[in-house]
Amino acid sequence: MTGVLRPGHAAVRVLDMKEAMHFYGEVLGLIETGRDSYGRVYYRAWDERDHNSIILREADQAGIDFFGFKVDSPATLDKLEADVRAYGYPTERIPAGDLLQTGERVRFEIASGHAIELYAEKGKANSPQMVDNPPPWNPESERGIAPIRFDHGLLYGPDIEKVQDFFVNVLGFYLTEQILLEDGKTQLAIWLACSNKAHDIAFVRHPEPNKLHHVSFLLESWEKVLRAADIMSMNRISIDMGPTRHGVTRGTTIYAFDPSGNRFETFAGGYQTYPDWDPLTWTWEEVGAAVYYHDRQLNPAFLEVVT
Numbered sequence: 001m002t003g004v005l006r007p008g009h010a011a012v013r014v015l016d017m018k019e020a021m022h023f024y025g026e027v028l029g030l031i032e033t034g035r036d037s038y039g040r041v042y043y044r045a046w047d048e049r050d051h052n053s054i055i056l057r058e059a060d061q062a063g064i065d066f067f068g069f070k071v072d073s074p075a076t077l078d079k080l081e082a083d084v085r086a087y088g089y090p091t092e093r094i095p096a097g098d099l100l101q102t103g104e105r106v107r108f109e110i111a112s113g114h115a116i117e118l119y120a121e122k123g124k125a126n127s128p129q130m131v132d133n134p135p136p137w138n139p140e141s142e143r144g145i146a147p148i149r150f151d152h153g154l155l156y157g158p159d160i161e162k163v164q165d166f167f168v169n170v171l172g173f174y175l176t177e178q179i180l181l182e183d184g185k186t187q188l189a190i191w192l193a194c195s196n197k198a199h200d201i202a203f204v205r206h207p208e209p210n211k212l213h214h215v216s217f218l219l220e221s222w223e224k225v226l227r228a229a230d231i232m233s234m235n236r237i238s239i240d241m242g243p244t245r246h247g248v249t250r251g252t253t254i255y256a257f258d259p260s261g262n263r264f265e266t267f268a269g270g271y272q273t274y275p276d277w278d279p280l281t282w283t284w285e286e287v288g289a290a291v292y293y294h295d296r297q298l299n300p301a302f303l304e305v306v307t
Contacts, residue, residue: 001072001194001195002072002076003071003072003076003080003171003172003194004069004070004071004080004118004171004172004173004194005069005070005071005072005194005195006069006070006194006195006200007053007067007068007069007070007150007151007152007153007200007201008050008053008068008069008070008119008122009052009053009054009055009067009068009099009102009117009150010053010054010055010064010066010067010068010150010153010215011040011055011056011057011064011065011066011067011068012054012055012056012057012062012063012064012065012212012215012262013056013057013058013059013061013062013063013064013065013260013262013307014056014057014058014059014062014258014259014260014262015058015059015060015061015062015259015260015261016058016259016260017039017041017056017058019259019260020041020056020058020258020259020260021041021056023237023258023259024041024043024054024056024258025043025144026143026144027144027145027231027232027235027237028144028145028147028217028264029046029143029144029145029146029147030043030044030045030054030144030147031043031044031045031046031140033051033052033100033101033125034051034052034100034101036099036100038057039057039058040055040056040057040099041055041056042054042055042056042099042100043055043056044125044150045146045147045148045149045150045217045218046137046138046140046141046146046147046148047141047148047149048125048148048149048150049124049125049126049130050070050101050122050123050124050125051100051101051102051122051123051124051125052099052100052101052102052122053149053150054150054215055099061307062260062261062262062307063210063211063212063262063307064114064153064155064210064212064215064262064307065115066107066114066115066116066117067114067115067116067117067153067155067201068105068116068117068118068119069116069117069118069119069171069194069200070118070119070120070122071118071119071120072120073120074103074104074120074121076120077104077106077118077119077120080106080118080170080171081093081106081118083170084106084108084170087166087169087170089108089109089110089166090108091106091107091108092106092107092108093105093106094106094107094117096121100123101122101123102119102121102122102123103119103120103121103122104119104120104121105117105118105119106118106119110162110163110166111157111158111159111160111162111163111166112155112156112157112158112159112160112163112203112209112210113157113158113209113210114155114157114209114210115210144231145217145219145227145228145231145232145266147217147218147219147266148217148218148219148220149217149218150215150216150217150218151197151216151217151218151267152197152199152200152201152202152215152216153201153202153212153213153214153215153216154201154202154203154204154212154213154214154216154265155201155202155203155204155211155212155213156203156204156205156206156208156211156212156213156306157203157205157206157208157209157210157211158205158206158207158208158209160187160189160190160203160204160205161187163190163203164187164190164192164203167192167201168192171194172194173192173193173194173200173201174192174193174275174279175190175191175192175279176191176192176193176198176199176249176273176277176279176280177190177191177198177199177248177249177279177280177281177282178190178191178279178280178281178282179248179281179282179284179287179290180281180282180283180284181284182284184283184284186205187205188204188205188284188287189202189203189204189205189248190202190203191248191249193273196272196273196274197270197272197273198249198250198251198270198271198272198273199249204303206306208306211306211307212262212263212306212307213263213306214255214262214263214264214265215262215264215265216264216265216266216267217264217265217266217267218267218268219266219267219268220268221268222243222252222268222269224266224268225242225243225252225253225254225266225267225268226243228254228266229242229243229254232254232256237256237257238256238257239254239255239256240255240256240257240263240299240301240302240305241253241254241255241292241299241301241302242254242255244292244293244294244295245292245293245294246267246290246291246292246293247282247286247289247290247291247292247293248280248282248290248291249270249271250269250270250271251267251268251269251270252267252268252269253265253266253267253268254266254267255302260307261307262307263305263306263307
């Protein structure tokens with residue numbers, strides 16, 4: 001793994017910070033790692049090694065501020081910034097320390113209207129209990145749903161062909177899966193990876209730019225997904241769909257909404273893939289099974305509700 005390593009952070013807008021902190025800290029079970037002078041609150045999942053992965057900001061409209069990827073070195077950050085500019089996207093250098101425990105970031109806007117960031121340095125969350133003779137789990141992994149890590153995001157916007165071209169030819173991702181529209185050529189959705197996961201980010205064609213469909217958190221097993229559904233119901237969390245299985249990625253999943261209306265996913269499973277594999281293609285006749293393999297039909301809210 002070189003270049004872009006993984007999704008590193010997502011900055012999510014919430015309507016009521018106190019309500020959001022209860023949800024992300026106690027129900028979802030993330031660990032608060034700091035607050036800054038801008039009023040942003042930082043979290044990580046219990047098995048993540050970096051200081052933060054989810055950043056909350058109170059605003060009058062829910063959604064996403066930016067989505068960040070960690071790269072393997074400052075030299076790679078410099079190279080990719082030059083490549084992004086050569087592709088035609090202006091970049092902005094955000095100084096170290098603007099986000100807690102985070103080094104310089106390179107930010108730019110892609111064709112779907114989303115702000116994407118690259119960075120090379122972030123403070124460590126490691127404690128001796130995490131890296132020296134570590135146990136398989138710790139008490140922090142038992143609070144709330146307790147995902148292992150922030151895993152990926154699904155973003156909605158236009159021009160996803162341009163998005164794919166940029167991620168593949170500039171950032172070094174590869175296409176793992178796609179859903180085609182009725183004409184058999186136009187992409188409805190694309191799944192892209194920079195690792196050997198089924199995907200690290202995905203996009204769905206949508207007329208409005210810069211929309212968030214969901215941020216996703218990894219659980220260890222199907223049983224943990226079922227437990228997550230129980231916790232959501234006990235806390236009266238609005239569930240969108242599931243528990244069920246995707247055809248795309250093969251992951252077992254449940255979708256729900258935070259108190260501000262931002263959708264999130266808790267999932268397990270999925271396959272491992274490699275850059276030399278051909279992408280998996282789903283035709284319009286099987287789009288229901290692609291998204292919800294058991295029901296084999298789309299929930300209209302899944303496509304239409306975004307923030």
